[in-house]
Amino acid sequence: MSLLEILRFAGRGVAANKLRSALTMLGILIGVAAVILLVAVGNGSAQAVNRSIEALGTNTITVSSTARGGTTPSALTVDIAQSLHDPALAPDVRAVSPVVSSAPTMTHAGTEYPVAQFLGTHPTYFGSSNSPLAAGAAFTDQDVAQGRRVVVLGRTVATELFADTDPVGQQVTVGGALFTVVGVLAEKSSASGFADPDDLAVAPLTAVQQTITGYGPVNSILVEATGPDRVNAAQQQVTQILNQRLDLPAGTTATGRGGAGADAAPYRIQNAAQLLATRTETAQTFTVLLGTVAGISLLVGGIGITNIMLVTVTERTREIGIRKALGAPRRTILTQFLAEATMLSVLGGGLGVAAALIGSRFTIVGVQPVIVPSSVALALGVSVAIGLFFGSVPASRAAGLRPIDALRYE
Amino acid sequence: MTLHLVGHHHRTAAARTRPVLDVKDLTKVYGQGEATVHALRGVSLTVAAGDYVAIMGSSGSGKSTLMNILGCLDVPSTGTYHLDGVDVSRLDDARLALVRNRRIGFVFQSFNLIPRTSAVANVELPLAYAGIKPAERRRRALAALDMVGLAGRADHEPNQLSGGQQQRVAVARALVTEPALILADEPTGNLDSRSTEEVLGILDQLHAAGRTIVMITHETEVAARARRLVTLFDGRITTDVRQDGAR
Numbered sequence: 001m002s003l004l005e006i007l008r009f010a011g012r013g014v015a016a017n018k019l020r021s022a023l024t025m026l027g028i029l030i031g032v033a034a035v036i037l038l039v040a041v042g043n044g045s046a047q048a049v050n051r052s053i054e055a056l057g058t059n060t061i062t063v064s065s066t067a068r069g070g071t072t073p074s075a076l077t078v079d080i081a082q083s084l085h086d087p088a089l090a091p092d093v094r095a096v097s098p099v100v101s102s103a104p105t106m107t108h109a110g111t112e113y114p115v116a117q118f119l120g121t122h123p124t125y126f127g128s129s130n131s132p133l134a135a136g137a138a139f140t141d142q143d144v145a146q147g148r149r150v151v152v153l154g155r156t157v158a159t160e161l162f163a164d165t166d167p168v169g170q171q172v173t174v175g176g177a178l179f180t181v182v183g184v185l186a187e188k189s190s191a192s193g194f195a196d197p198d199d200l201a202v203a204p205l206t207a208v209q210q211t212i213t214g215y216g217p218v219n220s221i222l223v224e225a226t227g228p229d230r231v232n233a234a235q236q237q238v239t240q241i242l243n244q245r246l247d248l249p250a251g252t253t254a255t256g257r258g259g260a261g262a263d264a265a266p267y268r269i270q271n272a273a274q275l276l277a278t279r280t281e282t283a284q285t286f287t288v289l290l291g292t293v294a295g296i297s298l299l300v301g302g303i304g305i306t307n308i309m310l311v312t313v314t315e316r317t318r319e320i321g322i323r324k325a326l327g328a329p330r331r332t333i334l335t336q337f338l339a340e341a342t343m344l345s346v347l348g349g350g351l352g353v354a355a356a357l358i359g360s361r362f363t364i365v366g367v368q369p370v371i372v373p374s375s376v377a378l379a380l381g382v383s384v385a386i387g388l389f390f391g392s393v394p395a396s397r398a399a400g401l402r403p404i405d406a407l408r409y410e
Numbered sequence: 411m412t413l414h415l416v417g418h419h420h421r422t423a424a425a426r427t428r429p430v431l432d433v434k435d436l437t438k439v440y441g442q443g444e445a446t447v448h449a450l451r452g453v454s455l456t457v458a459a460g461d462y463v464a465i466m467g468s469s470g471s472g473k474s475t476l477m478n479i480l481g482c483l484d485v486p487s488t489g490t491y492h493l494d495g496v497d498v499s500r501l502d503d504a505r506l507a508l509v510r511n512r513r514i515g516f517v518f519q520s521f522n523l524i525p526r527t528s529a530v531a532n533v534e535l536p537l538a539y540a541g542i543k544p545a546e547r548r549r550r551a552l553a554a555l556d557m558v559g560l561a562g563r564a565d566h567e568p569n570q571l572s573g574g575q576q577q578r579v580a581v582a583r584a585l586v587t588e589p590a591l592i593l594a595d596e597p598t599g600n601l602d603s604r605s606t607e608e609v610l611g612i613l614d615q616l617h618a619a620g621r622t623i624v625m626i627t628h629e630t631e632v633a634a635r636a637r638r639l640v641t642l643f644d645g646r647i648t649t650d651v652r653q654d655g656a657r
Contacts, residue, residue, distance in 0.1 A: 005538060012526075012527070016526055318522070319524055319525070321522075322522045322523075322524060323524070323535070323539075324507065325481070325483060325510060325516055325522075326510070326511065326516070326535055326536045326539060326583070327507050327508065327509075327510045327511020327512070327536055327539045327540070328507065328511075328539050329504060329507050329508075329539070330503065330504065330507070332539065402483075403483045404478050404483045404484055407483075407518070407522065
């Protein structure tokens with residue numbers, strides 16, 4: 001008897017009780033769809049986090065001051081910042097931008113806007129922080145040297161103050177001083193839950209010190225490494241120079257994570273690559289967790305198949321007895337019931353994949369799911385395996401029935 | 411044993427004279443110790459090709475056990491059973507399945523058709539397990555249905571047929587493989603008198619066509635239709651008589 005005919009018998013068995021078959025398939029459908037979709041959600045959120053971190057620049061190090069007193073000897077100054085740019089002691093540092101930061105109110109023609117970050121820095125900041133300009137031009141080293149009052153606006157600030165008109169060439173008032181807008185930054189992709197990266201304005205360091213913050217220490221120093229793989233080396237060199245300049249013991253480290261101990265350095269170093277690695281790890285844990293929960297629901301679906309096949313075998317004991325009396329070999333009966341279980345799980349699995357593909361077109365809890373192709377193959381493979389594995393107990397029970405017992409069964 | 415199975419089948423000249431069914435000193439014991447039941451206590455029986463035998467006996471006489479062994483659904487405790495010249499008393503499950511498929515046609519008391527499956531598909535089933543091609547199967551199944559007068563009901567499912575019609579489909583299924591032996595277990599037990607007459611009429615026709623039939627029954631008027639009446643009591647054959655079998 002050919003396999004095709006056994007499959008036809010099995011198909012008839014599946015079709016004989018449509019509601020029951022459909023409900024069994026639903027169990028597998030939900031399991032498979034959950035595995036694919038939840039893994040896709042985890043993957044999608046990991047990608048979103050990566051994009052937002054990459055937007056900050058992956059080969060930068062931020063040194064920020066943790067000293068409380070503004071002018072203590074341990075504070076970061078422009079001098080210290082410039083000392084970090086040392087081809088001999090720090091060969092892996094490409095650029096250094098000291099940054100002072102405040103949050104003043106900006107005014108233009110009666111419109112006021114409290115900007116989140118008004119930064120004073122060097123022109124290298126634009127390259128290091130991965131902030132290209134959309135219109136106009138960045139200020140120059142000459143502007144910094146002369147303390148010219150020019151400013152580059154973030155997209156949000158430009159929209160708030162100027163609405164639809166072109167801000168380049170216009171003037172804004174910041175802390176009583178007039179600044180001329182020379183450029184507008186390109187919009188940064190923003191991940192949900194993060195602060196708006198476009199709510200800032202950038203001006204020459206000297207101009208900001210002169211008009212707003214005064215000539216004190218800087219808030220942070222943005223250091224750009226020569227490449228993403230040189231970030232750790234650059235961080236070591238920067239730490240060494242800082243410790244030397246601030247008269248700290250040689251072993252002192254400060255990496256931002258782990259909280260402040262008693263002998264902590266008066267500054268903190270954050271590294272975008274480290275941040276990226278941590279976030280990626282978190283996202284992976286998240287994905288594994290989601291996948292496991294979904295896997296459990298797939299297992300439950302599989303147990304549903306065993307259950308329903310056991311019921312089917314009991315219900316059809318007499319039919320099995322008739323088939324055996326007519327000379328059906330053990331193998332044929334086994335194959336028929338295994339095929340029925342596998343049909344249920346494969347149909348359920350296929351519909352589950354379809355449901356997941358449709359579901360992935362929608363945004364789920366703020367995340368655009370990204371299907372992982374291997375999860376589709378895995379879920380389908382697992383659903384075939386579930387049919388074979390969970391169908392094997394009922395099928396072997398059917399095949400092992402003695403025809404006289406089966407025929408007598410009522 | 412495999413050699414026996416394959417070797418003897420189509421030697422038609424020998425088959426004519428050789429008994430279809432040859433049983434010697436058959437015993438069957440169920441259970442152990444105090445719960446031991448001797449269902450058969452030494453049954454010997456020979457049925458020639460073309461004969462029509464009725465086996466009678468009261469409940470507990472061992473006729474169901476004998477039926478199961480004759481139908482290769484069970485194996486005897488001791489004794490030998492040659493079916494169509496082949497010793498089938500010591501075969502394993504797989505070989506017994508093969509013997510049931512090729513050499514025996516069953517008719518059961520409760521019809522035992524596969525539900526939700528058309529009459530013609532039911533009749534085709536033993537041919538399917540025998541590995542015969544679909545077109546050939548369909549042709550032979552329709553011919554068998556025609557023989558029992560149900561060619562027009564080929565596409566009906568069992569629940570669309572009367573009891574008598576269902577039993578005629580079962581008879582068609584039993585004879586479609588051209589078996590050496592047709593084994594009928596209380597074939598009229600669930601039928602009214604008209605349907606009983608229809609089914610017995612078909613069995614008469616099959617006998618007239620040279621088929622070997624063994625029928626188990628407890629109704630004397632049904633047993634009277636056979637050519638030979640064997641009575642079983644307490645696991646032994648008590649009478650074995652020829653009768654004219656005329657209605």
